[in-house]
Amino acid sequence: xxxxxxxxxxxxxxxxxxxxxxxxxxxxxxxxxxxxxxxxxxxxxxxxxxxxxxxxxxxxxxxxxxxxxxxxxxxxxxxxxxxxxxxxxxxxxxxxxxxxxxxxxxxxxxxxxxxxxxxxxxxxxxxxxxxxxxxxxxxxxxxxxxxxxxxxxxxxxxxxxxxxxxxxxxxxxxxxxxxxxxxxxxxxxxxxxxxxxxxxxxxxxxxxxxxxxxxxxxxxxxxxxxxxxxxxxxxxxxxxxxxxxxxxxxxxxxxxxxxxxxxxxxxxxxxxxxxxxxxx
Amino acid sequence: xxxxxxxxxxxxxxxxxxxxxxxxxxxxxxxxxxxxxxxxxxxxxxxxxxxxxxxxxxxxxxxxxxxxxxxxxxxxxxxxxxxxxxxxxxxxxxxxxxxxxxxxxxxxxxxxxxxxxxxxxxxxxxxxxxxxxxxxxxxxxxxxxxxxxxxxxxxxxxxxxxxxxxxxxxxxxxxxxxxxxxxxxxxxxxxxxxxxxxxxxxxxxxxxxxxxxxxxxxxxxxxxxxxxxxxxxxxxxxxxxxxxxxxxxxxxxxxxxxxxxxxxxxxxxxxxxxxxxxxxxxxxxxxxxxxxxxxxxxxxxxxxxxxxxxxxxxxxxxxxx
Numbered sequence: 001x002x003x004x005x006x007x008x009x010x011x012x013x014x015x016x017x018x019x020x021x022x023x024x025x026x027x028x029x030x031x032x033x034x035x036x037x038x039x040x041x042x043x044x045x046x047x048x049x050x051x052x053x054x055x056x057x058x059x060x061x062x063x064x065x066x067x068x069x070x071x072x073x074x075x076x077x078x079x080x081x082x083x084x085x086x087x088x089x090x091x092x093x094x095x096x097x098x099x100x101x102x103x104x105x106x107x108x109x110x111x112x113x114x115x116x117x118x119x120x121x122x123x124x125x126x127x128x129x130x131x132x133x134x135x136x137x138x139x140x141x142x143x144x145x146x147x148x149x150x151x152x153x154x155x156x157x158x159x160x161x162x163x164x165x166x167x168x169x170x171x172x173x174x175x176x177x178x179x180x181x182x183x184x185x186x187x188x189x190x191x192x193x194x195x196x197x198x199x200x201x202x203x204x205x206x207x208x209x210x211x212x213x214x215x216x217x218x219x220x221x222x223x224x225x226x227x228x229x230x231x232x233x234x235x236x237x238x239x240x241x242x243x244x245x246x247x248x249x250x251x252x253x254x255x256x257x258x259x260x261x262x263x264x265x266x267x268x269x270x271x272x273x274x275x276x277x278x279x280x
Numbered sequence: 281x282x283x284x285x286x287x288x289x290x291x292x293x294x295x296x297x298x299x300x301x302x303x304x305x306x307x308x309x310x311x312x313x314x315x316x317x318x319x320x321x322x323x324x325x326x327x328x329x330x331x332x333x334x335x336x337x338x339x340x341x342x343x344x345x346x347x348x349x350x351x352x353x354x355x356x357x358x359x360x361x362x363x364x365x366x367x368x369x370x371x372x373x374x375x376x377x378x379x380x381x382x383x384x385x386x387x388x389x390x391x392x393x394x395x396x397x398x399x400x401x402x403x404x405x406x407x408x409x410x411x412x413x414x415x416x417x418x419x420x421x422x423x424x425x426x427x428x429x430x431x432x433x434x435x436x437x438x439x440x441x442x443x444x445x446x447x448x449x450x451x452x453x454x455x456x457x458x459x460x461x462x463x464x465x466x467x468x469x470x471x472x473x474x475x476x477x478x479x480x481x482x483x484x485x486x487x488x489x490x491x492x493x494x495x496x497x498x499x500x501x502x503x504x505x506x507x508x509x510x511x512x513x514x515x516x517x518x519x520x521x522x523x524x525x526x527x528x529x530x531x532x533x534x535x536x537x538x539x540x541x542x543x544x545x546x547x548x549x550x551x552x553x554x555x556x557x558x559x560x561x562x563x564x565x566x567x568x569x570x571x572x573x574x575x576x577x578x579x580x581x582x583x584x585x586x587x588x589x590x591x592x593x594x595x596x597x598x599x600x601x
Binding site (some may be wrong): 012013017018020021024025027028029031032034035038043046047051054067070076089093094097099101104105106107109112119120121122123124125126127128129130133136149150152153155158180184185188209212213215216220221228230233234236237241247248251254255258259262263266267269270273274275276 | 327332334348405413414427435477515534573
């Protein structure tokens with residue numbers, strides 16, 4: 001008993017711990033907060049010998065100007081469509097494949113899984129030139145499906161679902177279902193899917209965030225007429241905004257929605273990342 | 281590394297199940313398994329494997345964007361070109377230095393933060409979500425924001441330096457300050473994420489071991505050295521490999537840091553391999569050369585991962601002795 005007490009004592013947070021944790025939180029949040037400040041002040045105000053640390057109402061006018069320079073609303077809508085489709089596709093296809101790799105036995109299983117995991121080392125750069133030409137040939141260049149199709153599955157997703165299904169669904173349960181004459185389809189839909197719904201949610205959130213924030217391939221295949229929000233940011237930064245406040249207001253406008261969703265689902269996302277770390 | 285952990289588990293399961301599984305069910309399951317992996321592999325083959333192989337093929341040719349179907353065979357000339365190419369080696373060095381100055385501090389700080397968060401904290405969900413906010417911020421937004429923070433006229437960082445009577449720094453034109461600024465964007469975005477990965481690893485370390493170490497009279501540092509680090513080793517190796525793969529492909533941050541130009545600064549002072557590949561392909565219209573760069577990046581990642589694993593294995597063996 002005294003042992004566990006001493007263990008607890010070493011893990012109790014003292015004032016120094018709190019101080020450091022608060023400091024880390026400030027460093028994490030300050031650039032985002034200061035974006036709000038920068039979005040409300042002109043270049044001259046920012047260059048003053050005492051720069052401002054509080055936002056004001058001129059931010060709304062600046063957002064309005066930013067919306068005229070960059071297609072941010074279109075970008076947001078496109079990003080929701082793109083990230084939504086990618087999330088649905090990834091979760092569905094990776095759960096199917098993850099189930100097969102975890103619970104079904106077939107020739108070449110370990111080799112295929114190994115190859116799949118190994119491909120996580122391949123850089124995005126290695127595929128973009130043929131993809132670019134392929135999309136041009138199919139007439140999909142500049143179209144949202146040119147972003148969705150190549151990102152529809154990830155090797156990580158298969159590996160993640162495989163690890164979870166291996167642990168979350170007992171073999172005995174599947175075997176007894178087979179004994180009762182259930183088909184593999186039935187095993188999948190009535191036993192596996194209900195059991196791994198939490199993992200599907202986690203994979204869904206992580207995939208959505210990754211797809212939402214993806215930059216390299218969307219930048220190559222899309223243009224400023226039909227951008228995702230990340231590509232729209234680029235036209236904000238490289239465009240002709242006369243004031244940094246307008247660039248910041250636009251960046252803020254395009255970032256706030258995902259940050260709000262993130263804050264609401266924060267606990268689940270944190271749990272998902274940590275769970276994925278242990279399982280993976 | 282992930283393969284290594286995956287294989288034994290799969291093998292175990294097979295040997296445990298083989299004698300008990302009824303024949304009919306097994307054969308039924310084995311044939312239908314291909315149906316389950318088919319959709320994944322169709323998409324994967326069409327949009328991942330095929331482009332990778334085609335990139336290899338293109339890298340042996342002279343190809344232009346406008347006339348993509350006309351390939352002129354040049355053999356290994358593109359690769360030879362890279363080996364003697366000043367821009368390639370410059371980009372290689374920049375990728376390595378940017379990778380080191382972003383990944384090393386990031387992982388060390390993340391380890392420290394994970395240790396802090398492993399305490400019993402009031403409001404711990406708030407802190408965990410807070411340190412993950414940068415991860416939710418896209419690299420495009422983060423780079424645009426940091427560009428403003430580092431701005432020579434209106435940036436708060438210059439103001440802070442002046443207030444502290446420190447010399448002003450040219451965050452754009454000078455090589456190391458610019459690389460430091462770009463690395464700070466990467467570090468800001470990924471430290472919290474890695475801290476949570478480490479925290480998960482920490483919480484999986486057997487608490488009894490700490491108690492046992494306390495009984496043996498181990499201090500804080502000894503516990504960290506002999507209980508925490510060995511317990512976290514797989515997680516640390518995993519994080520190192522993931523950040524190695526990520527930093528080898530660094531692209532968006534240095535691109536937007538120079539206003540969307542792929543040259544990586546006026547003197548290419550922060551041009552990475554990812555930027556160089558894009559510049560060769562889309563600015564200079566030399567797809568063969570760009571493809572050769574892309575494949576070189578893969579080889580570099582492969583070598584880096586193998587070196588990481590070898591070091592890790594040797595350490596493990598030494599620790600076991």
